[in-house]
Amino acid sequence: MCFVCHSKGEIFSVIISNATAQTMKKPKVKNHTILHITPHLGGGVGSVLLNYLEKAKGSSAFSHKVISLEYANEKAVTASEKVGFSLVDKMSSDHAGIMAAIAEADIVLIHWWNHPLLYAFLVRETLPHTRIIFWSHISGFSAPYVFNDPALNYPDLFVFTSPLSLEVAEVKNLREERKKALRVVWSTGGIEHTASVMPKPHAGFNIGYIGTVDYGKMHPHFLKMSSRVKIPDAQFVVCGGPSEKQIQKESMQYGKGERFIFTGQIKDVSNYLSEFDIFGYPLAPYHFGTCEQALGESMAAGVPPVVLANRTERYIVDDGVTGIVAADEESYVRAIEGLYRNPDLRQRLSENARKAALQRYSLNLMITLWENIFNETLRFPKTKRQWTGMQRGKNVSPANLFLESLGTHGKEFLCSFNTHDENDKEAAKDGIRKLYESSHLWNSKTRGTAHHYHYFFPEDKILKCWSNLTCIECNHSDNFSEDTNKTKKR
DSSP states (O other), rough: EEEEEETEEEEEEEEEHHHHHHHOOOOOOEEEEEEESSBOOOOOHHHHHHHHHHTTTTTSSSSEEOOOOOOOBBHHHHIIIIIOOOOOOOOOTTHHHHHHHHHHHHEEEEEEEEOHHHHHHHHHHHEEEOEEEEESSSSSEEETEEOOOOHHHHHSSSESGGGGGGHHHHHHHHHHHHTTEEOOOOOHHHOEEEOOOOOOOSSSSSEESSSSSSSSOOOOOOOHHTTTOOOOTTTEEEOHHHHHHHHHHHHHTTTTTEEEEESOOOSOOOHHHHOOSSSOOOOOOOOSSSSSHHHHHHHHOOOOEEEEHHHHHEEEETTTTTBEEEHHHHHHHHHHHHHHHHHHHHHHHHHHHHHHHHHHHHHHHHHHHHHHHHHHHHHHEEEEEOSSSSOTTTTTOOOHHHHHGGGGOOOOHHHHHHOSHHHHHHHHHHHHHHHHHHHHGGGSSSTTTHHHHHHOOOOOOHHHHHHOOOSSOOOOTTTTHHHHHTTOOO
């Protein structure tokens, strides 16, 4: 079975796993342990993993343990007790404990993205003999959420959540032998909970948005575009966080914000989806998403989506068949107005969206694919692992961790790091400011930014400089390494 990806005239036929084209002869396995290591356990990735563990319980020859470097939210803790898997969080300062768990596991599955605690672990530590899989939860197109050669070459198998990632330059430039270690497993938390949603009578015409409410993901002109929609009784219902309060304040400049309703985080999306007429999901061109669970849930509920023509959305939504893919902001506005006037088209898109989502977002399929990959990985011998980048070892400074994570995308920061001339320092800081202005993603408090790394390593003076660009002095002298080595462990 293959996913076929169309982009810029190219067609990539992607083998999802060796066993999807034909049934793999499975070795006799019983209670092999899969150790999941994740930067944190919450949000979208958390939902995918937790739903997988619940669904796979009792039907798998594998047992699962989870280590979270940062936090595990209340939902995750409750799930571990209910489902019966081991969960330990706040492990970033206990590398010895992680090493012991790795040595005991048959396979280590690292849920991978640019997170400071994950890079600190991988770059600084030499892992005991083990089998390693990376499952990337980013597309890799938009810095600082990017791939680099050491990461792509580190595990036995590198698994993408979407075949679109095979188009990223770092992936395309891999040696042919290494490309044989690439796999794709579509990430889903399942859509059964929304597949049975039926429309409820409601007042007005509701255009809904569910997901990350932050300009690191949502299009920065979301409010402007929405305000230009000429539908008399339209309401824009925005569900999610974390920046909903700030964006709600911004909405007041558009007719005092009467058209916008901000709910914050919600526990049950079904109730909202049942009253949405359209799923208006315009994302920023630089967003980092791959499988867009919220989009899949809305389609499964029969809410026709209107999206912008970004790579990910173009792959998920078949324009004119399962939704509308708008070429630009003006087209987005016109598409919503057109669907308002054409209920028959809305109904047709709704029916097609349900069918497509049931296939693409099947949790059972994802479980089968992972079973195949686990069985394939068991055939690899356990080997020691050490990071192969320019920076590696226990004394790598936090600033160098950040630079390492960016691969070829950190030239502005590298220029700042290497210069000693005062005039050049100011010019380098101006370059970083311009980079910040180029994308809201760089200004996020998370997402692998300098601000994210500075949060976890507050005593690193270079990260502090890059984070706020207001420090008096960015000193890169030999004495600087002593300061960075005093970084608090979290």
